[in-house]
Amino acid sequence: MTNKITAITISAIATIAFTACGTNKHEEVKTYKMSAAEVFQASCIKCHGANGEGNPEKKTPKISDKTIGELEQDIYDVKNGGSNQSSGTTHTVMEHNMQKLIEKGYDYDTKVMATYMYETFHK
Amino acid sequence: MKKNEILEEILKEVDKHPEIMSRREALKFLSVSPLAASLLAGTTVGTSAISASTVKGKIVIVGGGLAGMSTAARLNNTITNADITVIEPDPLSVSYQPGQTLVAGGIWDKSEIVYKRDDKLPSGVKLIKGSVTAFDPDNNKITVDSKEEISYDQLIIATGLTLNYGAIKGLSGEITSSTTDNAAVKEKVGVNGVHSIFFQDGAAATWDGIQELIAQAKAHTGEKKLQAVFTHPDTPIKCGGAPKKIMYLTHARLEEAGVRDKVELTFYANGKDMFGIPEYHEAILEQFKTRGFKWNYAHNLTGMDTDAKIATFNHHWTEKGAWDEDLEEFGVILKSENVNVAYDFIHITPPMKAHDVVGKSKIGSNAGWVPVQKESLQHVKYKNVWCLGDVAAVPMGKTGGSVRKQYKVLIDNMIASMEGKTTLPAAYGGYTVCPLITGIGTVMLAEFDWSQKPTPSFPLDPTKERWIWWLLKVYALKPMTAIGMLSGRA
Structure with missing residues (x-):
């Protein structure tokens, strides 16, 4: 009996491993029309400023003091409407704006953008 | 083992x-x-x-x-x-x-x-x-x-x-799930129809609360149903599914006791989804519908009047704002109002920090x-x-x-x-x-x-x-x- 169970198990696991290789989401390559730098210079800069200083008049927060990791998480949150079940997001306005910007072609890779912003703010 | x-x-x-x-x-x-x-x-x-x-x-x-x-x-x-x-x-x-x-x-x-x-x-x-x-x-x-x-x-x-019950007006205390010095929280939570499974004593008290609700439902007459309310806050939380799990279990226990029709179960969440992953969101919505649950998004619990049994929520939404030159779109403005909800039983998921x-x-x-x-x-x-x-x-x-x-x-x-x-x-x-x-x-x-x-x-x-x-x-x-x-x- 034990041998039988083991045999079933091993074959099932082997099948999954095989299946998983073909459908691994992480391997999906998304291509963007513009580079993160181009998006930043053409769009983000208008409200967030060339050095991430923000704009009190537009209630745009300062983002120049954030680390790469923090920037990445904020962008992730903005793009995904929060990252917790049913908790929502504190970025409601930017979430709306981001969706509009994506529709206009201003989409980008989150990690690349976070790194670009950090490097631009700390030149 | x-x-x-x-x-x-x-x-x-x-x-x-x-x-x-x-x-x-x-x-x-x-x-x-x-x-x-x-x-x-x-x-x-x-x-x-x-x-x-x-x-x-x-x-x-x-x-x-x-x-x-x-x-x-x-x-x-x-x-x-x-x-x-x-x-x-x-x-x-x-x-x-x-x-x-x-x-x-x-x-x-x-x-x-x-x-x-x-x-x-x-x-x-x-x-x-x-x-x-x-x-x-x-x-x-x-x-x-x-x-x-x-x-x-x-x-x-x-x-x-920490579980920041004190951030809700009318409640007090900031504890962890295992803190034994939780008297401040327990003054209002774990009694009188107010429950929370996020700390150990609270979880045990919730089971008493569900049984009380069943007893109440058995004695209940009249057209208006008893109100059971389940909240989800505006902060990230541990075990994101727990606010819903306790709702499902309350439903199961009410059904088992043959009094499900005497109680209305409503979920009040700060967010606008059941789950961040669309597939699971859809599945949960179906599960809610099958069980006859109600739900309201964009409601964040901000106050409790435990004597009057009223919960106050901040209900928020966006409205079309002015034309934004930079965005080349209309912007949005944030709106909100307070909503008072009467409850017979409430399960609170506290803000966490x-x-x-x-x-x-x-x-x-x-x-x-x-x-x-x-x-x-x-x-x-x-x-x-x-x-x-x-x-x-x-x-x-x-x-x-x-x-x-x-x-x-x-x-x-x-x-x-x-x-x-x-x-x-x-x-x-x-x-x-x-x-x-x-x-x-x-x-x-x-x-x-x-x-x-x-x-x-x-x-x-x-x-x-x-x-x-x-x-x-x-x-x-x-x-x-x-x-x-x-x-x-x-």
């Missing part, structure tokens, strides 16, 4: 119900879930091989909950003659928190989920029974109980989070959580500071299932860093698991990661509620945690 014993226990239950599924089918299901498959593959309770390292350095772990103690155990197994210190003030810091839902549902007893800190301390690991009161990461030092300075080479933050001593220190951030590179779990500013578990600013990561992946990643990276390697070898992909209890005997096993897709990639619908996942939840996950993780091997 060996892995075969856990497996046999599940299969014994399966054998009792051949009309539901055969052993063969059960094994098929168990092998497709990444979590359950580890049970079969033997990585669950103590067989995974760990290669030894001879790195030197003083490692201090702040916090001795599941994350801290599991990390201590695995480091102890991994490093020869390791110098590890755990700092933890709470004698009951380690517990099986996922069991709190089952305690509240009247399925387990509270004693089944409480462990003693000192029993879970790996041998050879030093314990300081105190609280860190200051962090000085620029000088590699921390202060314990405002007097004792301790220096470190590597610092691991595993302090967990890092302990102020952590969140407001140099290792914290404006958002309160400890900012780490989310794949490597290394602090974004201090290269010898690491963080995991509930206090880490990692999306979706506040579950024991996340910690089970995180602690191995953290240790591999920390050791590589101690060995002077510049590239960190391990990456956390955001995997987490939410065994969403949808009834007594059914669970939807939601497994996912940052790709925002359900992770089981087999031709098996992951959004289905299944009995086999209930068996996994009730029989396997506790030994997986208590024996596997706390020995640093699962």
Whole structure:
């Protein structure tokens, strides 16, 4: 009996491993029309400023003091409407704006953008 | 308990119900879930091989909950003659928190989920029974109980989070799930129809509350139904599924007592979804509809009048704003109003935050959580500071299932860093698991990661509620945690 169970198990696991290789989401390559730098210079800069200083008049927060990791998480949150079940997001306005910007072609890779912003703010 | 014993226990239950599924089918299901498959593959309770390292350095772990103690155990197994210190003030810091839902549902007893800190301390690991009161990461030092300075080479933050009941007007107290000094919270929560499963005493009291609600429903006459309200706050929370699990269990118990038609069950969430992953969101919506639940999004609990039995919510929405030249679109403006809701029974999921001593220190951030590179779990500013578990600013990561992946990643990276390697070898992909209890005997096993897709990639619908996942939840996950993780091997 034990041998039988083991045999079933091993074959099932082997099948999954095989299946998983073909459908691994992480391997999906998304291509963007513009580079993160181009998006930043053409769009983000208008409200967030060339050095991430923000704009009190537009209630745009300062983002120049954030680390790469923090920037990445904020962008992730903005793009995904929060990252917790049913908790929502504190970025409601930017979430709306981001969706509009994506529709206009201003989409980008989150990690690349976070790194670009950090490097631009700390030149 | 060996892995075969856990497996046999599940299969014994399966054998009792051949009309539901055969052993063969059960094994098929168990092998497709990444979590359950580890049970079969033997990585669950103590067989995974760990290669030894001879790195030197003083490692201090702040916090001795599941994350801290599991990390201590695995480091102890991994490093020869390791110098590890755990700092933890709470004698009951380690517990099986996922069991709190089952305690509240009247399925387990509270004693089944409480462990003693000192029993879970790996041998050879030093314990300081105190609280860190200051962090000085620029000088590699921390202060314990405002007097004792301790220096470190590597610092691991595993302090967990606090349940901030006091942030809701009319309630008070800020506690952890196991704090025994919880009198301030218990003054209003756990009595008089106000409940919360997020702390151990609260979970036990919730089961009394459900039984009271059943008794009330049995005596209830008139057209207006009794109102049972379930909340979800505006902060990240541990175990994101719990606010719904307790709703499903309350429903199941009311139905079992034959009084479901006397009570209306309504979910009030701050967000605008049931779940961040569309597939699971849709599945939960269907489950809500099938059970006759009501729901209101964009409602955040801000006040409680426990005498009048009124809950006050901040209801928020956006309206079209002025034309925005920069955006080349109309902007949005935020609107909100207070909404008062009368309840007979309310389950509160409190706002959660890092302990102020952590969140407001140099290792914290404006958002309160400890900012780490989310794949490597290394602090974004201090290269010898690491963080995991509930206090880490990692999306979706506040579950024991996340910690089970995180602690191995953290240790591999920390050791590589101690060995002077510049590239960190391990990456956390955001995997987490939410065994969403949808009834007594059914669970939807939601497994996912940052790709925002359900992770089981087999031709098996992951959004289905299944009995086999209930068996996994009730029989396997506790030994997986208590024996596997706390020995640093699962």
